Amino acid sequence: MSQERIIQVERDILSKNDAYADENRRHFDRNGIFALNFVSSPGSGKTSLLVRTIKDLKDRVTISVIEGDQQTSNDAARIRETGAAAIQINTGKGCHLDAHMVGHAVEDLAPVAGSTLFIENVGNLVCPSAFDLGEAHKVVVLSVTEGEDKPLKYPDMFAAADLMILNKSDLLPHLDFNVGLCIANALRVNPRLQTLIVSARTGEGMEAFYAWLEASAAQRAARAKVA
């Protein structure tokens, strides 16, 4: 297949995806569902972050989860242990969720009006950046064990995200990780990126993430009403 033909096929895939994403976004906005797309490399602690968030906010926010993995339904099972509704998408050979899969999962999951929907993407810092799922924001989770250079090596993902969560901050005393340098690298690819430093294990900084969640959901709902 010539290079030109490959690019054409990619464009077709992305434009079809974007049409499904728009449909999802309209559905979310009409029903006051605040949807977030969590992206990261494998092992950043996304599922632990979501589990802790659901437990800590269970009296204030209704949260349901779409889990994406190539295989296994381990993560959906971990989420369900919290009492939250969760649905697993197995992408098989696929390296990312797409808006069409998510649309079907939303039909099955049927999140209630006014609730929050977490979509945990396949662990992959490359492909998920190109696929809009209809979310309000992409949230990129980076473990401080991964190195400060990741935003420069995977710029598309950090450019596509609105929030970067630096997770596992409890390990900082044992590492040479330079938080300032990592944030500097992220801002070089996305000057408007917000950043939070948290430990899903100890709870440090999670309060700031919860405030971000609730304030961003309220802002989204107000905008959806006007539109």
Place this chain on the structure above:
Amino acid sequence: MSQERIIQVERDILSKNDAYADENRRHFDRNGIFALNFVSSPGSGKTSLLVRTIKDLKDRVTISVIEGDQQTSNDAARIRETGAAAIQINTGKGCHLDAHMVGHAVEDLAPVAGSTLFIENVGNLVCPSAFDLGEAHKVVVLSVTEGEDKPLKYPDMFAAADLMILNKSDLLPHLDFNVGLCIANALRVNPRLQTLIVSARTGEGMEAFYAWLEASAAQRAARAKVA
């Protein structure tokens, strides 16, 4: 003076100010000048932050400074010691800079095309929030010695800012200041606020601020070109 009359006078003042601010902004954008308005309570370390920034970036960025204070030209003198051009505005009884004063100071200072202009406002977390000076962004500086509740007590200022700098991070080990709670409070009044944690004394985290500055200036210049 009746309450209604006072509100009318305030509106007139603000609408006149906004017209001057628009003029300043057009001047900045035409000349590729990246202007920031630094606001805080007294003693947050704004001048030290600017002095360190100018020294660290002197080989990469041309920076000039407008200093606002009720009395004295101490701060402009501190800035000039770095070799940067600075002009002092004394507001006398005035509690904030306004766009008209800044317009005159810009004429005198004549910052070169492509440069960065720091405007250090009068130390005051209330009045400067209402006065647009034509800047690209308001940057609110909060010292970690001030307490986590300041964003809730002075919400207008934190709502008006695009970036919050938590300064004096080197003092954190000696304080009970809860960084996560402070950021949570700030996000409650401004869900899109960016935050950075720095020490202008030790240099910790300043790299992230410099990356924010350079990336934001480039973004602004690109937008001004399109407009």
